[in-house]
Amino acid sequence: MPTKIEKDAFSGRDTTGHEWDGLKELNNPLPSWWFWTFVATVVWSIGFCIVYPSVPGISGYFGGIWGYSTRDAVTADVAALAAQRAQVLDKIKDVPIEKVRQDPTLMAVANTAGRIAFANNCQPCHGAGGEGRPGYPVLASDRWIWGGKLADLQQTITFGIRSGHAEARQSQMLRFGVDGVLKPEEIASAADYVMTLYGKAQPSPAAAKGQAIFAENCVACHGDSGEGKREVGGPSLKGAVHLYGDTREAVIAQITNPRMGVMPNWNARLDAATIKALALYVHALGGGEN
Ligand code: HEC
Ligand code: HEC
Structure with missing residues (x-):
């Protein structure tokens, strides 16, 4: 249909030239509040793109002049949390592990820190309560491969088992079948x-x-x-x-063909005080030895 712009007799405005079944559309200007709001959002978005990370590039992105990064924000939050925890752990940091065990107040600190660290780091392999699972030993019973004294646990957790660390606990069952030692x-x-x-x-x-x-x-x-x-x-x-x-x-x-499970050396990821708390926590799960 050809468009035909004409003047509307009633309002005195032009029509857009569109017509549907006799209904014509007036070419009213946008309300000024709408127009200026629109302009403001455009200005805002340009400003936002300049200030914050925005335009993607080939091997990176434009980081914005404020250099803001959610990753940095999380890192800062995590560091703050670590500092807060360290403050708590400071209480047991320089106390010999046996002394911590004899002091109910310090033991409460160790238990809380140990429980959190266990849930975060150990649970996937050893189970929520240290009940173990196929390939991963029970930590809540008096059945120990390497020993259940506090010092044993501290050493196992610090250096791991077959972890590749120079001081890791090592043991190697012979591959009796694969190597043809036995028929x-x-x-x-x-x-x-x-x-x-x-x-x-x-x-x-x-x-x-x-x-x-x-x-x-x-x-x-x-x-x-x-x-x-x-x-x-x-x-x-x-x-x-x-x-x-x-x-x-x-x-x-x-x-x-023995499997030779690997237990990581946690000194690579956890500080000594956290490992101390973990040893005390595991010791108290039920199988600790004196
Ligand atoms: C990736 C899995 C994995 C994670 C995570 C893990 N372990 Fe282990 N852990 C093992 C394996 C496998 C063994 C047994 C190795 C072997 O065959 O001798 C083991 C053994 C141990 C032992 C020795 C048990 C014994 O009978 O002497 C202790 C103690 C222990 N883990 C504590 C921990 C603690 C505490 C954490 C958390 C900080 C942890 N483990 C996290 C896999 C894991
Ligand atoms: C040089 C030391 C060594 C010798 C010799 C050895 N083993 Fe082992 N054995 C181990 C170690 C270490 C483990 C735990 C290994 C792992 O995590 O895979 C193990 C684990 C096992 C297990 C699994 C235990 C479980 O809890 O599931 C069995 C079964 C076993 N050995 C049987 C034997 C038999 C039978 C022989 C002799 C034919 C033998 N071993 C000889 C070191 C040895």
């Missing part, structure tokens, strides 16, 4: 014997054969009767709690 049937027999230690099988001729293999190959790390050897980090094979499952298949898999 598959010998491994199966050894597993039959281990199942009796786990309480999952009765003594049998097969297990007796396995016991001989065990005496020759395994006692150096797991102890004469599978009770474990802390000096070399050989876990106890007695009882019902195990790192890697208690089926015959799981035991055969471990003897064939």
Whole structure:
């Protein structure tokens, strides 16, 4: 339809030339408050783009003349929080760990700090209450691979296990299957014997054969009767709690190709006072030794 601008007789204004079924549209100017608000928002947005981070570039972005960054803001917040926590932790920082344990006030500080640090750092592997999960040991029982004294825990947490740190706890079970130290049937027999230690099988001729293999190959790390050897980090094979499952298949898999779990060295991420609090917290979970 051709547009035809005409003067409206009633208002004296031009029409836009659009017409729908006899209805014509008047070309009224924008209300000035609307117009100026619009101009103000444009000015504001240009100002905003100059002041704050805005235009993206190829390998970065224009950071704005105020240099504001939400990441810096978070870093500052985190630093403030750390300073606040450090103030609390300062109370136990220079006190020997045994002394902290004997002082109920300091122990309350350690417990709170330890609980928070445990939830933040340890829970994913060891469970919320230190109950452990497959591949990650229970920390809430008196069953320790490396020892449950305060000093043991402090050392384990500080340097880790097979963490790559020079002072990490190290232990290495031989890869009896993969490296051909034992034949598959010998491994199966050894597993039959281990199942009796786990309480999952009765003594049998097969297990007796396995016991001989065990005496020759395994006692150096797991102890004469599978009770474990802390000096070399050989876990106890007695009882019902195990790192890697208690089926015959799981035991055969471990003897064939041991998994060698890794526990990080926390001195890379946590300060000494936090580690002290963690050791006290873990110690108090139920399995602490004196
Ligand atoms: C990435 C998983 C992971 C995280 C996170 C982790 N651990 Fe561990 N931790 C392990 C593994 C795996 C072992 C057992 C290593 C082995 O096979 O000997 C272990 C062992 C331990 C032991 C030794 C237990 C024993 O029986 O002697 C202690 C104590 C311990 N962890 C405490 C902690 C604390 C405290 C934290 C948090 C600061 C933590 N762990 C975080 C994986 C983890
Ligand atoms: C040089 C030391 C060493 C020797 C020898 C050794 N082990 Fe181990 N064993 C370990 C260590 C360390 C672990 C824990 C390993 C891990 O985290 O993977 C382990 C773990 C195990 C486990 C898993 C325990 C669990 O809680 O799930 C079984 C089963 C086992 N060994 C059986 C044997 C048998 C059977 C032999 C002999 C044929 C043997 N080991 C010889 C060091 C040794």
